[in-house]
Amino acid sequence: MYRIGQKEVDAVAKVLLSGKMFRYGQMGLCARFERRYARFLDVRHVYMTASGTQSLTAALVGLRIGPGDEVVVPACTYMATAVAVLAAGAIPVVADIDDSITLDPNDLEAKIGPRTRAVMPVHMWGLPCNMEAIMDIARRHDLLVIEDACQAVGGGYEGRMLGSIGHAGAFSFNYYKNMTAGEGGAVVTNDERVIERARCMVDCCSFYWNGRDEYTEHFVSSGARATEIAGAILNVQLDRIRGIINALRRQKQRILRETADTGLTPIRANSLEWECGSHVMFTLPSVAQAEAFAALVGAGIAGKTGRHVYTEWAPILDKKGGPSPALNPFQMEENRDCRSEYSPDMCARSLDILNRTVMIGTHPDRKRPQVTAMIRRIRRAAREVL
């Protein structure tokens, strides 16, 4: 959460006092946000959900990915990316990241097998994946691309908005995200048939409210409908997001510029001008140097957040893919030929990079002297550890 204030309070108060908190047949704040976010992203369809995880699952189901399919996910992401694959009934295959901290296109290509149907590039920490290479591989191997843009609201890649480049994209608006309603999410695509299935996955009862003829899709799913309260907040947050991202980008670019002569190695940027700018990251020569540098600067280590590395995905590594054996994709007959051999060192290269990479968070409300002090700390720490 970066900025939230009186405008959000007023918008929520208006919904509460109206008593109209259900999205259908009411004030239309979810629908308004969907229209506006579609324009912001330059996509045809946006549908709000209750979370990023539900949005990812809806995107996969929307694209008809399910039992019998493998989906490549990166070694560095929140577990929800791989969880969504299992929630759709498919099997996640884990690929390395590279020195950009995002999916390594070479390892993606190496990991493609006869059952691979899709790839989920994750724009971690607002850092765009190498979408040109990934889309090229996807075209050559006939893969579907679902962008996990949960951590990258407002970011772009070479002029296009993240989430709008693949066959579908998913966003989270939980408390920690660039734009937030406390919880929430959205699935986006240009394909009408995909959004129809995704809608059904999010709210299979919606035809009661919207008319039976509107949807050709019919199947049962669990509910993940968004509320008008989220719609109210997100319409205000959408007014703020450009200012937030511009401030983050400016701050990051200043820090990079003014530390360029320190000998520190910034992570490789796939699209520096367009990324969110929410973190400045340096990869140090050794784990010991990274730890010393992080301690001196007051920063974190990418591999040690406690929740963004495949080694921390306990239920997946244990193959507990569902609440009962019959609902566990790892035990489904259709998935018998899918690869699901996981081990703690299966992406050792990713662990090495992540454990040597220091993350320094930026903030849109940080004042110039605070950034100057941060730059001084980085320069001093670099002199000590390099």
Ligand SMILES: Cc1ncc(COP(=O)(O)O)c(C=O)c1O
């Ligand atoms: C990369 C990534 N994917 C998916 C999610 C899931 O989003 P949510 O928590 O809204 O379900 C998150 C949330 O932190 C995330 O960081």
